[in-house]
Amino acid sequence: MTTTKSARELAEAYFTAWEAGDFETLRGVLAEDVDFAGTLGTASGVEEALAGLKGLGQVLEKIEVKVRVAEGDEAITWFDLHTSVAPPTPTANWMHIRDGKVARIRVTFDPRGLLAGFERQN
Template identity: 40%
Template sequence: MTTTTHRTPADTMTAYFDAWQRHDAESLRDVLADDVVFDGPMGHVEGLEDNVASLRGLFGIVTAVTIRHVFVDGPEVATIYDLHTTATEAPMLTVNWAHVVDGRVTGIRAVFDPRPLLST
């Protein structure tokens, strides 16, 4: 069971994207809630274990994440970033909208154009 932390929502998302930069799926366990839900153009994932496994798979093609801007409104954090992958020529502009409670991400909605990934 996840415990409460004293991280702010912004700190939580910084830790989340730091783990992405390191391709460290195990560190995500420290920032994702047990019942985290992800929704995006290419799928829906529920629960900590399935989200960690999904991200571990994604790290196989991610070469970099370039954060452009972060917006914080209470527990809501929207991160705009360029997702660089081995599967696409150009970086993919992505928006990640996360809901953070007690230092843990409970929900993520990702918005991006999936067409470059689908044509590979």
């Protein structure tokens, strides 16, 4: 018997895997043609999306979820992104689920702290 995860469960799996650096689990959550658009860039397809998540994962320390709201095939997660290069960054992530996978992701936050932190690293 195949069980399809809800939008809430997929969002939770996505963030848990990303925070743990478990990119194989993340790959299993994302649709092959996942479409990502965020403050720091865009990605088309699972390989580009994983590359972006791995890149930010290099400075990721913790994801502190404040609230997750899900309805039907949509989930929004509001969280503080804790990194080694910037103060915690309040972030909103919206996901659309199609055929049991994350197919579309939109992310927004104020990038100034992260950009300044990246600049200091260089």
